[in-house]
Structure formats: C-alpha cells, structure tokens
Amino acid sequence: MTERSRVAAATAAFLLAFTLFALATGRDAVDRWVAATALPPTLGETSVEIRDRTGALLRAFQVGNGIWRLAVQPDQVDPRYLALLVRYEDKRFWTHRGVDPLALLRAGWQALRHGGPVSGGSTLTMQVARLLEDGSTGRWAGKLRQIRVALALERRLGKRDILALYLTHAPFGGNLEGLRAASFAWFGKEPRRLTAAQAALLVALPQAPESRRPDRHPEIARQARNRVLHRVAAQGALPADEAAAARRAPVPQSQRGFPQLAPHLADALRARDPGQPRHDLTIDAQLQGALQALAAQAARRAGPDLSLALLVADHRSGEILAAVGSPGYGAARDGFVDMTTALRSPGSLLKPLIYGLAFDQGLAHPETLIHDGPVDFDGYAPRNFDGAYRGDIRVRAALQQSLNIPVVRLTEALGPARVIAALQRSGVQARIPGGRPGLAIALGGMGMRLQDIVQLYAALAAGGQGVSLRSEKTAPRSEANPVLSPEAAWQVGNILAGLPPPPGAQAGRLAYKTGTSYGHRDAWAVGYDGRHVIGVWIGRPDGTPVPGAFGGDLAAPVLFEAFGRLKPAFDRLPPPPPATLISAAADLPPPLRRFRPRGSFEAPGAALRLTFPPDGARLAADGAPVTVKLSGGAAPFSVIANGSPALTGQHAREVELPYPGAGFSTLVVVDRNGRSDRVTVWLD
Known part of the structure; x- marks a missing residue:
C-alpha cells in the first residue's frame, strides 16, 4: 500500500469513526460545537463587470492576483448543469444539513476495503467550506474543520446561497474560478444554456482542475467528462442516447478570451468609480462588436499608424449605442488612447451650426446670395480650402461646398460669442485657445471631442433641441436647451441631405458633413437620419499631419458603412415644420435676398x-x-x-x-x- 493510500485509508477510517461518534453523542453537545464555529468570510471579491443594455457582458476585470472570478447565482445557470452537479457530487444536497452520513460511511467503508479512496464523502457544502478557507482535504484536522464549517454554513445560509458560493469559487484550472469564468473561458458564453457535454465537463473540472485542463490535458479532460456522463446516465438523470452523443463531442483545445467590448469606456467608468461592482450601459453589445471590427478594417485601409474612432447615439433618447475609441485595444496604432474623448480641431464641422444661427437671426436663408471673395477682418484673411473664389453663391451651395469665406462672413455678423453660447446650450464645452473666441472658430480654431461633435449634431437632428448624451442606463437625463429653432434646424438638415454620398451609397437619406482640420491632422464625418447620429474621426493620436487625408475621402465612407451595420435601412428624415419658409430667391423678403456684412450699408x-x-x-x-x-x-x-x-x-x-x-x-x-x-x- 502506498503512502497516499495509507493516508486516505486512515482519513476514511477517521471519518467513519467521527460519524459513529456524532451519532452516539448528544445533540446538544454537537449544537454547541457548531454554534461556536467562526466562519470564514463568504463575500469573496468578484470581477467588476461592464454590461450592455440587455445585461450582456461587455468587459470584466480580474480580481487580485489576476484571477477571473465572476459573480453568479443559481438562477443564472443552466438547470441541466445544476442537476448533473448535484447528481454527481452530492445527490442528497437538498436534504442533508452539511454532512451526508451515508456518503461518509460509504466512502470510509470503500477506502478500508480497497486500501485507498474509491469515492468521496465530501458534500458540496464541505467543498465550499474548503474553498472559503483554502484548506486541506487529506488530514484529519482539515477534514474535521470542513465538517464543522459545513454544519455552520447550513445553519446560517440557505441552500441556494451555499450553491452560489460553490458556483462562484470552484476552481476550473489556471486563473479561472467560478462557473461563469469557466464557461466564458472554455465555451465563450454565459452558462445559461449548456449542452450535456459542456455541463459534464464543467462538473468534472473542479475535482482536479490542473490535471484535467482541456487545453493542456485534453484526453484526461475527455475521460473525466465521460465518467460524469456515464454515471448520471446510469442513474437515469440523463437519457442514454443523449449521454452517448455527448461522449462523442470534442473538448475545447484552448481558452477563449473574455469579452472586450467598449474597453476604453469600461476603463473610464471603473477609474471613476472603482468600488462599483457592476456598470449597466446603454451600449448595444452586438453593434459594438460590429463597429469595432469595422474600425479595425477601415484603419487598415486608411494607412499605417492611423487611428479611428466611432460614436453612435440615438438622438431621440440621448443613449450612446456604441463607442469605439480606437481600431484595436493595444499598443498598435496607439490603441490604448481613447480618441472619442481626445481634444481635436473640428475643422469645418461647426459650419452647419453657424448657418443655422444665421437663419434664426434673419441674416440669411438657404436661397440667400452671399459673396465668396477676398476678405480681411482686421488682419484675419481666411481663404477657401482650394484657394479659389466663387463670387456670388447661394447659401445652400456655400454650405454644401464647405466654403470658408461665406461662413466667416456670417460668423462676423453673428459674433463669435453667439456661436460659443449656442455650443454651450447644446451641452458642448469647447476648448478655445487663449479663452477668447475669434472668427477662426468657424474653421475649427478650437478643441472639441468626438462626443461633443456627436452631441451637437444630435441637437440638429432633434429639431434644434439640445440632447444630453449618456452611456450609463442609470444616468439622469439632463434638461435640454433649445439650440436652434425647429425651422432653422430643418433647413440645415435639408441642405446637408443634399450632399452627394460616397460611391455606392444612397443619396438624400442622410444629413451629413465632412471636415478636415488644418494640416490634414483630422479627417471627420458626422451624419444623422431620423433616429440615429454617428460621428467618425480618423487621424494620428499624436496630432502629426496625414498628408492627403480628407474627411470626404477617408471618413465619409466609414460613416455610411457604420449606418449599414447599425440597421438595414435609414430612418426617414423629418418633414419641414409648418412655419418653415420654403421659397425661391426671388420670393424672399428683400433683406433676405442678399447677405450684406455688418456695417457695409x-x-x-x-x-x-x-x-x-x-x-x-x-x-x-x-x-x-x-x-x-x-x-x-x-x-x-x-x-x-x-x-x-x-x-x-x-x-x-x-x-x-x-x-x-x-x-x-x-x-x-x-x-x-x-x-x-x-x-x-x-x-x-
């Protein structure tokens, strides 16, 4: 007989003797002994979880020492797994009080008869006691302590609470603890629905988590799984044909990565509130995954070292549905930098707001003539991107062609402070160099985040009413402020919907604007339909130029692709409000037929x-x-x-x-x- 067999036999003999002793001694003495038990902590640290709008896991964070341990309750687990677990490990779990005398007697008798352990006598409650204390199972003192803690646990907790502790702390190999962590690692899913083969493997692993690891010892793991299937089928807990089919199923050969969706947003939320165990977001996990894949593909097409960010929101509710901070969450392309929150020059993306303010102020109408020619405002002499001049041009065409000189003329007439005030009403806090706005803000002379851009365009899409974007389901909705009149907002959207789309895309379905910042550092596209608004940024996180990069070439196709992954068809843009002035140029009131700069007449x-x-x-x-x-x-x-x-x-x-x-x-x-x-x- 080996040393291990002698120890096992001695332990089994002790268990048998203890059981007989407990039966013989008085109940009062045992009660006092159990009541005096000092229980170990039962609230172990579990992973911080980031969940999507439906409760799906977006991201989880490891606990101390790099352990994956996700909180779980029995009602979150496939009933098949629970049935197999109880049937295989502790078939009288629901009726015993922590220790199963019959199982101990059987285990002790078999160990004495065969000179070594044949079956275990530990209940699930005893296993929980060992897991909570990280105690030994082979020594008399350790086994006696487990019995005492198990009896005390049964008195102070309910059966489902004890089962939840097992499901949370059971070892499954490597740094995996708990059923949910194991199910994600070995099968890439929550344990709500498991096949018979999957459930049996998860029952078998905690008995010998390292020697049965499927990625290292697949044959041993397969044999252990099949023993579970054979026993439960023999006991009638699983149909024989289903057990036979499950035995033929392959075991996983490698661990799968845990979900890593919206990682930048997850990092920010955890850093802001590290004590919060769970964050429920408005993000849509399926859409987030699709757009992360799109961002990676589009960045590769755009060129080396380029990053890309995407933000999707519902402009009716203000809910952020997807937030992609970079093409990949890693060192490549500075992927750890969240470009949805980085301050960048918006280029010409403020032009629609400025035109809308001019419409509201009675300075212009979409059919108003405005002069595109050389100007000088006290030394500030803006030029169009291509250096050319168009002469007299309709305001509609000036915005669609994104000309610089007409919009600076309007900004001078409005006053830069009025533009900044409108941004603030929309909820945007722009960073202005020197703190004092000048005419250069019309052409991107300030710092804004992608989230600011999307928030501004959400207000345009919502009929000029400010929309407060939010990513957390529990975040209170802020009171919205009017940014533009509904009529001005519709006029702006109508103009932007007239822009020609990228090749192959539908025309007239999306109101959108592109932008390119000074020095080709940022390429932008942002657009909206009747329900959603999406913003796209492409560039280098360090702000170095990208020669030849234009928003219309790089970002606009990604914008339309993102809408395609969001939904099968565009939501219709709204009709004009009843009071909208839709008129040919000749029928406009005389002051609106031609824009004249302040002071010129x-x-x-x-x-x-x-x-x-x-x-x-x-x-x-x-x-x-x-x-x-x-x-x-x-x-x-x-x-x-x-x-x-x-x-x-x-x-x-x-x-x-x-x-x-x-x-x-x-x-x-x-x-x-x-x-x-x-x-x-x-x-x-």
Missing part, C-alpha cells in the same frame, strides 16, 4: 432694436395677437416668426403679430437696410 440713425417683448420673456397670450414694439432702424419693417415671414412692409413701430403658437417662439425684425434684431420668448 448702415444708414444714419439709431440701431434697430426689438424692445418688446424682451428676450426670454414669458407671455400669457392665450391665443391673442402679440404686441411687438420696435425702436431705431429704417421702415419698412418685416417680422419673421419661427423662420416664416409673419408681417412685411410695416411702417409703424408697434404692430400686432398673429399668435405664432404656444411654446418657444423666435421673433426676428428686419428693416429696409437689412439690419435685424432677435428675441426668443415663451408663449402660453
């Missing part, structure tokens, strides 16, 4: 002011006409309500404006020389 006299109602006022109009009072300027006057001419040819400085409807209304007055003033009021 000022007539003598006081500046035009809309003195009543005051900006921001709340009026109880109750459907009655609204009194409008003017000062300064030169008659005749036109009053535009919510983008639509309401009064024209007025010479009086106090007029009655037909009730424009309840809610926010933007009123713009324009005099014969094109001077204008604007207020936004709330009408009850």
Whole structure:
C-alpha cells in the first residue's frame, strides 16, 4: 500500500469513526460545537463587470492576483448543469444539513476495503467550506474543520446561497474560478444554456482542475467528462442516447478570451468609480462588436499608424449605442488612447451650426446670395480650402461646398460669442485657445471631442433641441436647451441631405458633413437620419499631419458603412415644420435676398432694436395677437416668426403679430437696410 493510500485509508477510517461518534453523542453537545464555529468570510471579491443594455457582458476585470472570478447565482445557470452537479457530487444536497452520513460511511467503508479512496464523502457544502478557507482535504484536522464549517454554513445560509458560493469559487484550472469564468473561458458564453457535454465537463473540472485542463490535458479532460456522463446516465438523470452523443463531442483545445467590448469606456467608468461592482450601459453589445471590427478594417485601409474612432447615439433618447475609441485595444496604432474623448480641431464641422444661427437671426436663408471673395477682418484673411473664389453663391451651395469665406462672413455678423453660447446650450464645452473666441472658430480654431461633435449634431437632428448624451442606463437625463429653432434646424438638415454620398451609397437619406482640420491632422464625418447620429474621426493620436487625408475621402465612407451595420435601412428624415419658409430667391423678403456684412450699408440713425417683448420673456397670450414694439432702424419693417415671414412692409413701430403658437417662439425684425434684431420668448 502506498503512502497516499495509507493516508486516505486512515482519513476514511477517521471519518467513519467521527460519524459513529456524532451519532452516539448528544445533540446538544454537537449544537454547541457548531454554534461556536467562526466562519470564514463568504463575500469573496468578484470581477467588476461592464454590461450592455440587455445585461450582456461587455468587459470584466480580474480580481487580485489576476484571477477571473465572476459573480453568479443559481438562477443564472443552466438547470441541466445544476442537476448533473448535484447528481454527481452530492445527490442528497437538498436534504442533508452539511454532512451526508451515508456518503461518509460509504466512502470510509470503500477506502478500508480497497486500501485507498474509491469515492468521496465530501458534500458540496464541505467543498465550499474548503474553498472559503483554502484548506486541506487529506488530514484529519482539515477534514474535521470542513465538517464543522459545513454544519455552520447550513445553519446560517440557505441552500441556494451555499450553491452560489460553490458556483462562484470552484476552481476550473489556471486563473479561472467560478462557473461563469469557466464557461466564458472554455465555451465563450454565459452558462445559461449548456449542452450535456459542456455541463459534464464543467462538473468534472473542479475535482482536479490542473490535471484535467482541456487545453493542456485534453484526453484526461475527455475521460473525466465521460465518467460524469456515464454515471448520471446510469442513474437515469440523463437519457442514454443523449449521454452517448455527448461522449462523442470534442473538448475545447484552448481558452477563449473574455469579452472586450467598449474597453476604453469600461476603463473610464471603473477609474471613476472603482468600488462599483457592476456598470449597466446603454451600449448595444452586438453593434459594438460590429463597429469595432469595422474600425479595425477601415484603419487598415486608411494607412499605417492611423487611428479611428466611432460614436453612435440615438438622438431621440440621448443613449450612446456604441463607442469605439480606437481600431484595436493595444499598443498598435496607439490603441490604448481613447480618441472619442481626445481634444481635436473640428475643422469645418461647426459650419452647419453657424448657418443655422444665421437663419434664426434673419441674416440669411438657404436661397440667400452671399459673396465668396477676398476678405480681411482686421488682419484675419481666411481663404477657401482650394484657394479659389466663387463670387456670388447661394447659401445652400456655400454650405454644401464647405466654403470658408461665406461662413466667416456670417460668423462676423453673428459674433463669435453667439456661436460659443449656442455650443454651450447644446451641452458642448469647447476648448478655445487663449479663452477668447475669434472668427477662426468657424474653421475649427478650437478643441472639441468626438462626443461633443456627436452631441451637437444630435441637437440638429432633434429639431434644434439640445440632447444630453449618456452611456450609463442609470444616468439622469439632463434638461435640454433649445439650440436652434425647429425651422432653422430643418433647413440645415435639408441642405446637408443634399450632399452627394460616397460611391455606392444612397443619396438624400442622410444629413451629413465632412471636415478636415488644418494640416490634414483630422479627417471627420458626422451624419444623422431620423433616429440615429454617428460621428467618425480618423487621424494620428499624436496630432502629426496625414498628408492627403480628407474627411470626404477617408471618413465619409466609414460613416455610411457604420449606418449599414447599425440597421438595414435609414430612418426617414423629418418633414419641414409648418412655419418653415420654403421659397425661391426671388420670393424672399428683400433683406433676405442678399447677405450684406455688418456695417457695409448702415444708414444714419439709431440701431434697430426689438424692445418688446424682451428676450426670454414669458407671455400669457392665450391665443391673442402679440404686441411687438420696435425702436431705431429704417421702415419698412418685416417680422419673421419661427423662420416664416409673419408681417412685411410695416411702417409703424408697434404692430400686432398673429399668435405664432404656444411654446418657444423666435421673433426676428428686419428693416429696409437689412439690419435685424432677435428675441426668443415663451408663449402660453
């Protein structure tokens, strides 16, 4: 008899003797002995988990010493596995009180008879006791301690709690602890649905987790699995034909990687709140995986050392559905840098906002003529990207061609501070060099994040109403602020929907804009349909130039591909609001037919002011006409309500404006020389 056999036989004899002793001694003495037991901690550290909108695992983090240990409850596990586990390991688990005397007697008798262990006498509760204390199983003192802790556990915890401890702490080879970690590592899935072969292997592994590891000892693992299948089939717990088919199934030859979806976002959330065991996000795991794959493919097409970031949001709810910070989460292409949150120059992506503000201010209309020619604003002389001039051009065409000079003219007329105020209303906090905005902001002279860009365009898509983006399901929804009137926002979207799409893409279904920052450092594309908004950035994380990189060439195709992976068809863009001024150039009010820069035609006299109602006022109009009072300027006057001419040819400085409807209304007055003033009021 070997030394190991002698120890096992002695241990079995002790267990047999202890069982007989326990039966013979009084219940009160045993009760006092169990009640005095000091239990080990039962709340072991488990992996921080990042979950998607449906509860699917996006990413998990290892606990101390690099262990994968994921929290799990019995109701999260395939009932087949639980049935096989109890049947194979501890068939009286649901009825005994921590120790199974019959199993101990059987194990002791078999060990004495055969000179070594034949079957185990440990219950699942005893195994939990050993796992919690990391104790020995072969020595009398260790076995006695397990019995005592098992009896105490049964008194203080329920059966399902004990089962949950086993499912969380059982070893499955290497750095895998617990059923969920094992199921992900060996089968790449949650243990909610397991085949008979998979369930049997997971039952067999904890008995000898290292010697039965499928990736190192596949034949031993297969034999151990098949013993489980044979025994449970012989006991009638599994149909014979199903067990036979399961025995023919291959065992996994290698471990699979744990999910690593939205890793940059996961890192940020864990760093912000390291004590939170679980973060539930608005991310869609399937979409996130598809767009991470797209980002990797597109970055390879774009060129070496280039990074790429993507952000997808639902502009109706503000939920972020996918956030791709780089083409791959690794050292290649600086993949650890999250480019959705990096400050970059937005290039020409602010132009749609500036045109929308000009529409709201009564400075321009999509059919207004604006001059594209050399300009100089106190030493600042912007030029178009191609260095050419178009002369007189419609505002619609100027935006679609992304000309620089017309938008700087409008920015000068609006004032840069008004543009920054609109960004702030949309929830964007831009970084302005020197802290004071100048005309260069129209061409990207500031720092913005991809998330800021998507948030701004979400406001355009939502009819000018600010949208607060959020990635956490429990995050409160912020109160939205109006950025543009619905009419101006629709006009901007209508212009952007007229841009020709990349080759092979559908035209007119997506309102989108591309951008390229100074020195070809950033290539952008952002667009929206009736439901979703997507932003794309391509460039180098260190900010070095990418010669020849243009947003239209690099980023726009990725934008349309991303929409294709998001859904099979575009959601229809909304129709124009009822008050939208849709008119040919010749039918526009005279001041809107041609844009004239501030100061170029000022007539003598006081500046035009809309003195009543005051900006921001709340009026109880109750459907009655609204009194409008003017000062300064030169008659005749036109009053535009919510983008639509309401009064024209007025010479009086106090007029009655037909009730424009309840809610926010933007009123713009324009005099014969094109001077204008604007207020936004709330009408009850």
